Amino acid sequence: MRPYAHPGRVESHVRDLVSTHAGISDLETPMRPSAKAAGLVPAMEWRDLERADSVQVVSAPSSWSDARVEAWLDWGGEIEPKAPLGGGPARYAARVAQLGLSRGLFGDKADADAFREALLTTMLTGIATPTSGQTGLRLLPDITEFEFQSQARDILGQRRARLLAAQAAARLNTALDQVADAVRRCSGDSRACSDVRKNPALARAARKARELGADDQTILDAIALADQPRAPLTALAVDDELPLVAAATRQAVAAGDEAATLAAQVGWETSALTLALSPTDAEALSRGAAIGAAIDASTFLDAEGFDIERFTFVCHLWATALELDRGERPARLSLAGVGDCLLSQGYAQTSIEGRDGAAALWALAVGAALSASAEAAATLGQDPAFDQDRQGVLKTLAERRVRAAALRSALATEAAAALATAHALARKHGLRSAGLVGPFADLEATLRLGGSPVGAAGAMAPVSVSQTADGFLMPSFSAAAFEALSSEGVDLDAARRHALGHGSLAESPAIDHAMLQxxxxxxxxxxxxxxxxxxxxxxxxxxxxxxxxxxxxxxxxxxxxxxxxxxxxxxxAFADFSAAEIAAAERHALGAGTLGDCEALNPDLREAFRSVEAPSFNDRLAMLAAVESFACLPTAVTVSIPHDARPADAVRAQAAAARAGVRALRLQRAPTPYDFKLDLPEEPTAEAPRPAPAREPLVTERVVERIVERDRSRRRLPDRRKGYIQKAAVGGHKVYLHTGEYEDGELGELFIDMHKEGAAFRSLMNNFAIAVSLGLQHGVPLDEFVDAFVYTKFEPAGPVTGNDSIKSATSILDYIFRELGVSYLGRDDLANGDPGQFNADGLGAGKRLAEDDLLDDEADPVPASRFISKGFSRGATPDNLVFASFGHRRVEGADRPGADGEMCPACGDLSLVRRGGMTVCDTCGAQSERPGPVAST
Structure with a gap:
């Protein structure tokens, strides 16, 4: 495995740096940064980037992806045409250099220009970038104090109240919106639409709103403001407060005592509490919004090894820039690509060598950054926090120097020397920032650094994508993965086939071209x-x-x-390929996407890749604890727990993280799945009551409401169906209404034909009838359509001719659904027999028929062929079948033979009278010798 290089050269550099700092301590000749130490600016090219509103032409390194360039443009703000990366890095470097010159940190303009050039070069080469830093947290008392317990219970109570209020407000908003929507959808008279007694849809919506807690005045206001935009009811946000931080002792959290249990419950419910395991770390995390910067450590690896001299220079450079730019805000410096450095050398993050290597790298960065902070303190003044705890900070630096010398890493000596230099300068000049270096994360900075993750030991995925010159994204190995494979002498073709695949299905063992054909x-x-x-x-x-x-x-x-x-x-799958065959073909064509399971690699290298691709939570905690033992600032490690975890599970997870050695932790519950639903058992059936003593049955009338749950599937009509055709004219416009019925007589479809209307209007009516038919066949009750479309007003409208029940209508739809309501639902209230009563609502009082006209006993029987289709029945109905007119109520006092007689066995009429020794039916003339009652005269 390739070690870090040039230890002797770095020791001499550190000695020179110490002597240089000694000269700076006299504030006579400040050090002039060298632009060459920052590296060489890569070759630039013109890049046309499509932005949201325009196409920008900028200068950018040719090897950078478009996404990386756009990330720099988003950070830089105003884009200068044809300027490197839009001009944002140049403006930042010039502003910071001017601050240093004005505050006396640089001796003259030449020193400031050299600083500006060096700072700009690090950004254009992509080895460093400014970051947004971190937001300060709201500090709570120590968890062992009584004040914390009181505030924690208040936080939990307020959050629960806000959660319930938010849920209730959301449901009530929906119900009130439905109330207003029921008024707006009504097309009749405005007063009738706003009346719950005349608008059934409004009545249903109002009842639901009342059940959800709305009072009647609120419902009335929603009805009155239905035509105006209604401001929704709002509840306070559940998590609108700042994230919280509290100090805790490691022993209390690791043991899970009463105070730690309460803290875990706050974290379990809110996911907003950070536990810092020392008061100093809690205070550091509670400071205001910070500015920051990140340096990509993986860019300092070259053919000769790790360039420690240039790395310490860049850390010193950016620490100086942060001290100048921060003003009264805290500054944060972090590293990126530390895991890539380890992977390039074949170190696994789970190994002791890997953790010590990362810790040494962070210790080296801390030493260089604090040296720059001490230099800035000599001119700009010390940090008040350093003045308050001067001895503690110096003691911590001395302890870090001793621990760094004991690390099993090639960088141990250099890291210890850098910390010794920082200790000497801090003791003489103080520190501008007592807490300057910490392993925080920043996704935007990661994108600007080309994908190198910012954090304790972040590493790019070994199998990632790269952009070609044509702008296409192709799968490839990361630079660190390629370096590790090359240095270990691995068969690159075998590794590429395993991770990236063959790129084709031509020779797939599962699904190849022959099998597809x-x-x-x-x-x-x-x-x-x-x-x-x-x-x-x-x-x-x-x-x-x-x-x-x-x-x-x-x-x-x-x-x-x-x-x-x-x-x-x-x-x-439709072509009968199994899931296993599809997975095998995908692995052959596109590869496994990982190198941790590649058999072509030796076990140590496989473990190194596996520690990057699928690190366990305990391994990440161990690496973070190793890095934080040298970092100035803690980072809150996120401890994830399932959404259905209990508070006891949160306490155990919190204790495990504290025992692992981290300096701060935060519990975070996983979000509830969108399809989560409690599996509630069915309610047990109650024991059957004992039978009551038999009593005489009491006959009472009661209204039985039957709730029928309809299937959403379509109920198709029979191929040969019943129905009727109604011809009428509304306002002089002819309308033909065709209906189709199910076997039980229920309406299933309708067709609407207009006479001499335009093609567009006829087509709209035809398609409207199809939509209503589909609704009926999918279970929508006919009365819903009737309630929705009666009283609609548009032309043509007016008197209706050709219909014996409907005499006036306010529109074609009003007539159609009045007719359907009368014919199929028995809605006689929708009939209007008097055309003279035509008015705005289309309702008529009707004309009361005279009793003599209504009770016509001499009506002739009506042939059944008038109501039954002969074609539909296909001769199954006898020709002599008639509907007899009997059973009408007689007018009181009317003279009718057989009014008090018996029923005739021949015709069924109550007209059987006795004449002499015979009984004769006055209706059909049938005679019988059976004695009958005497007719009254």
Whole structure:
């Protein structure tokens, strides 16, 4: 494994640095930074980038991806055309250099220009970037104090109240919106639409709102403001307070005592409490919003090894920049790509060598950064926190120097020397920032550094993607992974086939071209799938209907149109390929995507890759504890717990993290899955009551409401169906209404034909009838349609002719659904027999018929052929079948033979009278010798 290089040269550099600092201590000749020490600016090229509103032409390194360049443009703000990275890095470097010159940190303008050039070079080479830093947390008392317990219980109570209020407000908002929507959807008279007694939909919505807790005045206000935008009810946000931090002792948290249990409950409920395991760390985390910077440590690896001299210079440079730029804010300096440095040398992060190597690298950065902070303190003044705890800070630096010398790493000597230098300068000049270096994370900075993760031991994924000169993204090995494979003499072709695949299905052991052709695929579809294989990142996606063609799937493979239209349609599974075959083909074509399970690698190298690709939580805690033993600032490690975990599980997870040696931790519950649902058992049936003593039955009337749950599937009509055709004219416009019925007589479809209307209007009416028919066949009750469309007003409207029940209508739809309501629902209230009563609501009082006209006893029987289709029955109905007119109530006092007689066995009428010795029916004339009652005269 390749060690760090040039220890002797670095020792001399550190000695020179100490002597230089001694000269700076007299404030006579400040050190002039060298731009050459920052590296060489890479070759630039013009890059056309499509932004949200324009196309920007900027100068950027040719090896950078578009995403990386855009990340710098987003950070820089205003974009200067054709300026390197939009001009943001140049403006930042010039501003910081000017601050140093104005505050006397630089001797003259030449020193400031040299600092500016060096700072700009580190950004243009991509080895360092400013960051947004961290946001300060709200500090709570120590968890062992009584004040913490009181505040913690208040926080829990307020959060629970806000959570319940937010849920209630959301439900009530929905209910009140439905109230207003019921008014807006009504097309009748405005007063009737706002009346809960006349608008059934409004009544249902109002009842639901009342059940959810809305008072009647609130419901009335929602009805009155239905036509205006309604401001929703709002509840306080559940987690609107700042994230919290509290100090705790490691022993209390590791033991899980009463105070730690309460802290765990706060973290379990809010996911917003950070426990710092020392008062100093809690105070550091509670400071205000910070500025920061990140340095990519992996860029200092070259053919000769790790360039320690240049690394310490860049750390010193950026620590100086942060001290100048921060003002009264705290500053944070972090490292990126530490894990890539370890991987390039073949070290696993789970090994002692790997953890000591990362710790030594951080110790070296701390020494260089604190040396710069001491130099800045000589001119700009000391940090008040350093003045308050001067001896403690110096003692901590001395202890770190001793621990650094004992590390099993090639950097141990250099790290100890750098910390010794920082200790000497801090003792003489103090520190501008007592806490300057910490392993915080920043995703935006990671993108600006080309994907090197910022943090304790962040490393790029060994199998990642790179952008070609044509702008395409191709899978490839990361630079650290390629260096590790090359230095160990691994068969690169074998590793590439394992991780990246063959790029084709040509020789796949599971699904190759021959097997695809045997299943019906032609060379044309196979070629299209092969071209899309890399772009769509998956074999299933490469054979999607949009790629191989929906027509091919329907015509050749026999898939239905409904199947092809599904978004989750799996072409290969439809072609009878098993899931195991598809997975094997995908692994052959696209590779495993990992190197930790590659048999071509030796065990140590496999473990190194596995520690990056799938690190365990305990391994990450151990690495973080090793790094934080030298860092100035802690980072709150996130301890994830399942969404269904209990507070006791949170206490155990919190204690395990504290025992691992971290300096701060934060519990975070996983979000609840969207489809989560409690599996509640069915309510047990109650024991059958004992039978009561038998009593005389009491006959009472009661209303029985039956709730019928309808299936959402379509109920199709029979091929030969009943129905009727109603011809009428509304306002002089003819309308033909055709209905179709199920076997039980329920309405299942309707057709609406207009006479001499425009093609557009007729088509709209026809399609409206189809929509209503589909709703009826899917279970929508007819009364819902009737309530929705009666009283609608639009032309044509007016008197109705040709219908014996409807005499006036306010629109075509009003007439149609009045007719359906009268014919199928028995809604006689929708009938209007008097055309003279036509008004705005279309209702008429009707004309009361005279009793003599209503009770006509002499009505002739009506042939059944008037109501039953002879074609539909196909001769099954006798020709002599009639509907007899009997059973009408007589007018009181009317003279009718047989009014008090018996029923005639021949015709069924109550007209059997006795005449002499015979009984004769006055209706049908049938005679019988059976004695009958005497007719009254």
């Amino acid at each position: 045997a299943r019906g695929f032609t060379a044309h579809e196979i070629e299209k799938a092969e071209n899309a294989l890399r772009e769509h990142q998956g074999v299933r996606a490469a054979f999607a209907p949009a790629i191989v063609g929906a027509g091919f799937l329907r015509d050749v493979l026999g898939a239905s149109a409904e199947d092809v239209a599904r978004r989750d349609f799996d072409t290969l």
